[in-house]
Amino acid sequence: MADSSKFTPNATDMEATHYGIPVSTYGEEGNMLALGHHTPRRALAAFNKHARTTLGLTNFADNPQAHLDDWIDEIHHTWLTFYRGDPNGDWTWEGRPADKHTPGAIPVTILDVA
Structure with a gap:
């Protein structure tokens, strides 16, 4: 059975778009x-x-x-699947680790600041 909370994000799901790139904070460490x-x-x-x-x-x-x-090596390419969060909760979506062959996986670029 498919998870109904799984979705494909676009720019409107992110916090902002800068230089044509949809971006958002990610996680609790400021990534x-x-x-x-x-x-x-x-x-x-x-x-x-x-x-x-x-x-x-x-x-x-x-x-x-x-x-x-000092930060260039902290940029990583990976793949995530996205799931909608609880509308009354602290987050609107979450990204779960995946690989490029996972159904619904999206390529993302992450800055790890931790």
Whole structure:
């Protein structure tokens, strides 16, 4: 039986779109997620803009001394399946680890800030 909460996210399911990349915070540690696989530099540009304009931070590290080279290795491509959350809960969706062969899996780019 199919899980009725499983869905394919689009830009309206994310917190914002920057430079054509739908992005959102992801998890409780401040990680960020972008729909699609993007080059690290392009993803970091979108994550930085998201941090500044949506979250009110200096940058994704919230550190004016942070340098791109210190974070480029924290960008990862992976695949997730997405599920709707409880409308009365703390989250609107969750991403569960998958691989590219998992039915309904979506390619994503993640910035691991932890």
